[in-house]
Each structure stands twice: as C-alpha cells, then as structure tokens.
Amino acid sequence: MTKKKYIMALDQGTTSSRAILFDELGQVAAVAQKDFEQKFPKSGWVEHDPKEIWSSQISVAAEALSKINATAASIAAIGITNQRETTIVWDKNTGKPIYNAIVWQDRRTSAYCNELKKKGLQEMINSKTGLVIDAYFSATKIKWILDHVDGARERANNGELCFGTVDSWLIWNLTTGNTHVTDVTNAARTMLFNIHDLAWDEDLLQLFDIPKAILPEVKSSSEVYGETAGDLFAQKIPIAGIAGDQQAALFGQMCTEKGMIKTTYGTGCFLVMNTGNEAVTSKNQLLTTIGWQIGDQVTYALEGSVFIGGAAVQWLRDKIELFPHAQATEKLAMSLKDNDGVYFVPALSGLGAPHWDQDARGAFFGITRGTTIAHLTRATLEAIAYQVHDVLKAMEGDSGEKTQEMRVDGGAAANAFLMQFQADLIDAKVDRPKMIESTALGAAYLAGLAVGFWNSIDEIKELRESEKIFEPAANTKEIKKYLKFWNKAVERSKAWVEDDEDDE
Secondary structure, three states, X not given: OOOOOEEEEEEEOOOEEEEEEEOOOOOEEEEEEEEOOOEOOOOOOOEEOHHHHHHHHHHHHHHHHHHOOOOHHHEEEEEEEEOOOOEEEEEOOOOOEOOXXXXXXXXXXXXXXXXXXXXXXXXXXXXXXXXXXXXOOHHHHHHHHHHHOOOHHHHXXXXXXXXXXXXXXXXXXXXOOOOOEEEHHHHOOOOOEEOOOOEEXXXXXXXXXXXXXXXXXXXXOEEEEEEOOXXXXXXXXXEEEEEEHHHHHHHHOOOOOOOOEEEEEOOOEEEEEEEEOOOOOOOOOOEEEEEEEEOOEEEEEEEEEEOOOHHHHHHHHHOOOOOOOOOHHHHHXXXXXXOOOOEEEOOEOEEOOOOOEOOOOOEEEOOOOOXXXXXXXXXXXXXXXXXXXXXXXXXXXXXXXXXXXXXXXXHHHHOXXXXXXXXXXXXXXXXXXXXXXXXXHHHHHHHHHHOOOOOOHHHHHOOOOEEEEEOOOOOHHHHHHHHHHHHHHHHHHOOOOOOOOOOO
C-alpha cells in the first residue's frame, strides 16, 4: 500500500506562523501554529525579527508532521502564503538580516510618501504598479533600510545584499541560500514591479534608488522553485507554490472566473475581485493587482480594504466591555427586529475605500433613551456589512460586473446575522465554505498543481463545498432606507479632525 501523501502549506502571517497539511481532498490533516513577537520601537513603527519568523515557521512545519507521524517522504510539495509588503534585507553571504523586518503596518515612511505625492508622481506609479503611493508597500521600506543602516547602501551597490518579502526570506532559508525568488503576487505589492510588463521597473528602481541586484527573481505562482535543503527534513521536498495572503485566499476560494469575488472578514475586511486577463484601472482608489500566474496565464484582480472590520467588535468587547466574547454579538443582534435607527461609523482609524478620509472619526448616531447594548452591537455588525457594500459597489463600478455571489472567509464570517445582512445589502448570495482555511488552502492548491498532486483547476473546483449559502431576503425598500441613513452617518463623521488640531 502506498503511503498517504500531503501538501504542506506554510502560512506566515503578521502575528503567527502556521503549517497545515492538506490531503488530496483538500481537507486538513494536521495544523500547528506559533505566535511571535511584535516590536514597536517608536510610535507608528512595527517590526518583526526575521530570524524569529524563520524559526517559528520551521518549528511548526516539524510539529505538523509529528502530529500525524508523517515524514518528509509524505510531503509531495510545499506551498507558501505570507503577510504581504513586509520587507527584509539580508547579507547574501551570511544569510543574516541587516535590520528587523519592517512590517506592512509600519508608517515611518509616510512623510516621504507625501513628498512623492506632492511631486505629482501618483499617476506614473499607479499606471505601472496599480498601487497608490503609500508607506504600506515595500519600496519606501527598502529605501529606508538602505539609507539608515550603516554601510547598507554601499553593500547593496556591491551586490552583497538581498531584499525579499517574507516568501523570499522563507525560501532562501529553506534552500540554505540556493534560491532567491518571489512570485508575481508578492512582487506586485512592492511598488517596484510593472504589473503589465511583469518585470522590475527601471524608472521606479531609479526613483527609490534601489539596485536591481538585490531583488529576487520573479516567478509564476505555481512552479517548482527549488527543494528544501537535505538537513532541514529527512529528505528534499519541492517548494512549488507562492501567493500573498489575500491572493491565496482568492485562489483557495476557487474564484477562478472573471467577476468572482471573495471577502475575508478579519481585523479589517479584504475584498478581492478576479478581473480575468485585464488589469482594470480603478476610478475609486481601489488597488489593481495580480491575482496569480499559472504557466503563462496571468489573472489580475481589484482589491479594496476596509480598515476596521472585526476590530470594531474587538473594541466593543475589550475597551467598551459590552459583552464578554465576540460570539455573543450574533444573539444580541438577532434579538431585535430592526436597528431602530441606530448607526455606527467605525472610523476608528479614519475611513478607507471608497471614502478615503483620514480625518473621519468613529461615531454612533440615532441613539435614544430606548437604545440598548443590543442596538449598539447590531449597529456595529451592520457597519462591517455597510463598509463591504461600499467597496463592492466601487468594484462593480470599476469592473462593469454585477456581483452574483460573494465567497467569504475569516473569523467574522462565522456570524450568521452579519452574513445574512451582507447578502441582503449587496443583493447577492453569500457563500460560506466548509473549509475556512482559504489562505493556506490556496497556497496548497498552487503547489499541488505544479507537481501533479491535483491535475487541474477543474478537479480542484470539485473539492469545494459550501457550508451555508445566505440568500438575499430583505425588502428592497427597507435596504434603501438603511443605506440612506448609513450614508448620512458617514458624511457626518467625515473631516472631524481639523487641520489645526493636534490629533496625536
């Protein structure tokens, strides 16, 4: 009897590293997870220790294998998905980082980004990369490291350093320095990559003063990049799939046709729409990005982010102490027949797409003496759905596609009230899958396709099962009224902080 085979997904996130083993049916056979330290050296700065990212990731890989008494011989391939934009620079000869990883959340280069905007560079950068100028992306982080670490720029110019997003760093270590690669989805988030030419852009490298020699080679999202070094596992394992976390979730949800969309309900909410082989330019400040590349076929996507999603529920639980655990919100919201005119704008860190107002602040509206904890809770859940609705409508405007169905994952997708209200608001089906590990699953699928573990996307589509489909069921007139008051509330929360006020 042949020994059972698995695909190992390494899911390297912002707060933890996970390893998940998937079988040929796309089911989880084993999972291991380890948190690691978040470093905040100054206000607005967020860093990780790259060595801890690596050690936590390799330890959970070993732990996942041991949980089912599997060996390296049982692993057909490794797929990697990762926190995006996080920037690491290391010594090519020793493999040692020259500085901590600067995390995607880090804002230290915001002032420099504002200078670039003042110089009128937004249109040029957007036309090449699909991105807005922001400290979020990797380019300004690389420049900061080269400018602030002693001798770094000279060493970079001499070809002695390597830059990588987290996927590149993991693969470098897995192959003990033999392979310096990334994939198109991660390259597309650096603000250095031309998403139309599929190449590092000479104009952008010159603008940010970054030598091309430090950059990884850009590959597709599904191919064999290299093998693990012999001393890491008992035998070599092919590394065969890479995708940034939101793109991996899009693929894991099998949103493989143009117009298909997934929303991940986490701390924030990430909406990603498949736009097929066309890079759709957004008129609503959404991001144009690459969904994945398999063979020569590139799939593009539109992405929009809601800053405060599940974080609003965490805020009510931990800071306002309205309820002891997030699961209580569903029952509280469902205890009411309607919202009784109470609305919450969760602009706890400004408003993102499509409003883009950093000076907006959070506010409850419509409170009366009859307002209860249940009303405040329901208003908060509804606010998550309203924000997703607003980004989705912006996406539909950009793509010209009307949404028929939205596939969902992430922690808050477990909330039945929220999912039903979302279906009602967007007037489309909301499809919650049985397999909620969409991000890791996407990385596993990409790796499995590259080594023949699965033969085709069509074969993988057959594996996806819905746990529940929420059908729109609300009265259209009622929804129009809800949206009217939501929009009214949003307008009143905007520009709350004035220019001459110190908001810090």
